[in-house]
Amino acid sequence: xxxxxxxxxxPAGVAAGVYAARKKIKTxxxxxxxxxxxxxxxxxxxxxxxxxxxxxxxxQMMEWHLRAQEGIEIVFPDRAAKIEKTAAGFSVATxxxxxxxxxxxxxxxxxxxRELGGPGEAEFEGRGVAYCSxxxxxxxxxxxxxxxxxxxxxxxxxxxxxxxxxRVYLVIRGEDPRGDPLTLEKIKANPNAEIIASxxxxxISGDNFVSGLRYRDKKIGEEKELPVGGVxxxxxxxxxxxxxxxLVEINAAGEIAVDHRTQKTSxxxxxxxxxxxxxxxxxxxxxxxxxxxxxxxxxDWLKRRQKS
Amino acid sequence: MVKxxxxxxxxxxxxxxxxxxxxxxxFEEHNVAEDDRAREEMIAKSHQLGVPVIDVDGxxxxxxxxxxIQRLLKI
Numbered sequence: 001x002x003x004x005x006x007x008x009x010x011p012a013g014v015a016a017g018v019y020a021a022r023k024k025i026k027t028x029x030x031x032x033x034x035x036x037x038x039x040x041x042x043x044x045x046x047x048x049x050x051x052x053x054x055x056x057x058x059x060q061m062m063e064w065h066l067r068a069q070e071g072i073e074i075v076f077p078d079r080a081a082k083i084e085k086t087a088a089g090f091s092v093a094t095x096x097x098x099x100x101x102x103x104x105x106x107x108x109x110x111x112x113x114r115e116l117g118g119p120g121e122a123e124f125e126g127r128g129v130a131y132c133s134x135x136x137x138x139x140x141x142x143x144x145x146x147x148x149x150x151x152x153x154x155x156x157x158x159x160x161x162x163x164x165x166x167r168v169y170l171v172i173r174g175e176d177p178r179g180d181p182l183t184l185e186k187i188k189a190n191p192n193a194e195i196i197a198s199x200x201x202x203x204i205s206g207d208n209f210v211s212g213l214r215y216r217d218k219k220i221g222e223e224k225e226l227p228v229g230g231v232x233x234x235x236x237x238x239x240x241x242x243x244x245x246x247l248v249e250i251n252a253a254g255e256i257a258v259d260h261r262t263q264k265t266s267x268x269x270x271x272x273x274x275x276x277x278x279x280x281x282x283x284x285x286x287x288x289x290x291x292x293x294x295x296x297x298x299x300d301w302l303k304r305r306q307k308s
Numbered sequence: 309m310v311k312x313x314x315x316x317x318x319x320x321x322x323x324x325x326x327x328x329x330x331x332x333x334x335f336e337e338h339n340v341a342e343d344d345r346a347r348e349e350m351i352a353k354s355h356q357l358g359v360p361v362i363d364v365d366g367x368x369x370x371x372x373x374x375x376x377i378q379r380l381l382k383i
Contacts, residue, residue, distance in 0.1 A: 039319055040319050040320075042317050054319075055319060056319045056322055056323070077374075126356035126357065126358050126370065127355070127357060130357065132318070132358075134317045134318065134319070135315060135317070135318035135319070135320060135321070135358065135359055136315070136318070136358050136359060137315070137317075138315045138316075138340060138341030138347075139315070139340060139347060139350075139351075139357045139358065139359060140357065141341075141344070141347065160317075164341075209357065230357065
């Protein structure tokens with residue numbers, strides 16, 4: 001029987017693992033990857049203590065830091081498939097078929113990209129529908145491309161495409177992109193870029209590869225089609241909560257509701273930290289701090305249990 | 309013969325190359341951001357537009373699919 005199972009290997013999971021090991025809490029950490037979502041980031045400039053670092057380098061440093069700890073069991077590559085309440089605590093079943101019995105669970109499984117969900121998206125994934133502009137932008141050389149989403153990741157994807165795409169359409173739901181003004185200025189200054197506002201995406205079409213994106217112009221109520229060879233979908237993220245969603249309170253946004261002093265969820269014995277929670281700001285630095293809070297609270301909780 | 313089609317800013321390409329290096333697998337890299345012919349070749353082989361594409365003796369793997377690559381390389 002373990003004291004703690006940490007689910008996830010992003011910034012929150014790794015920070016929790018390091019603190020748990022140093023507190024000599026009997027811990028297993030289950031993850032299929034290290035570093036979290038910013039692993040695909042070309043350059044991170046706000047990770048405190050490092051002026052500039054690539055997402056991959058940061059992920060490796062996190063993994064090394066975790067693996068340098070004594071006494072923590074790292075279950076990798078694996079994922080939590082199901083978590084059940086037991087008489088003594090919790091039973092975590094992993095996708096590879098392991099069963100882990102534990103007193104406490106710290107859920108740090110983060111979030112995943114949000115999909116459009118309309119016709120054509122799944123069918124054309126990889127064949128024009130793309131989700132990683134830093135990876136795939138150069139493959140769209142000479143093609144007209146649409147980026148869907150007006151937040152920071154949408155604006156950044158548009159800028160990533162500028163050196164390669166013949167034309168970039170930034171397609172947004174609202175009237176103005178919500179992302180950083182600095183990036184938006186770059187887009188407005190580029191003659192090959194066009195912002196298409198008040199658009200409701202209808203479908204993605206094509207033959208072998210994507211050839212068009214259909215949308216409704218909500219202002220005039222008319223359907224239109226953009227002739228594009230690529231559609232980059234950058235519309236935010238969805239918290240990963242499936243294995244715990246029947247156990248703990250989830251808010252309307254699909255996030256785990258936590259007590260922000262302790263990171264406790266609504267169910268005794270389960271804590272959560274990072275992007276899967278209702279934390280207001282989703283940031284590497286914040287996820288780490290919240291996970292540390294959680295582990296220190298788990299430590300106090302375990303101590304109290306021993307005494308009683 | 310292992311070929312990998314990459315772009316310079318693709319982190320999964322770097323992961324794949326690190327994985328090859330760690331396992332002493334020799335590979336030939338084609339940067340599709342620069343090399344138009346390699347890009348066309350990659351699209352023709354994989355029927356898709358994402359990197360990395362890994363060609364292990366004619367078997368095509370899309371993405372850094374570690375278990376699949378391990379199976380093909382028997383490591």
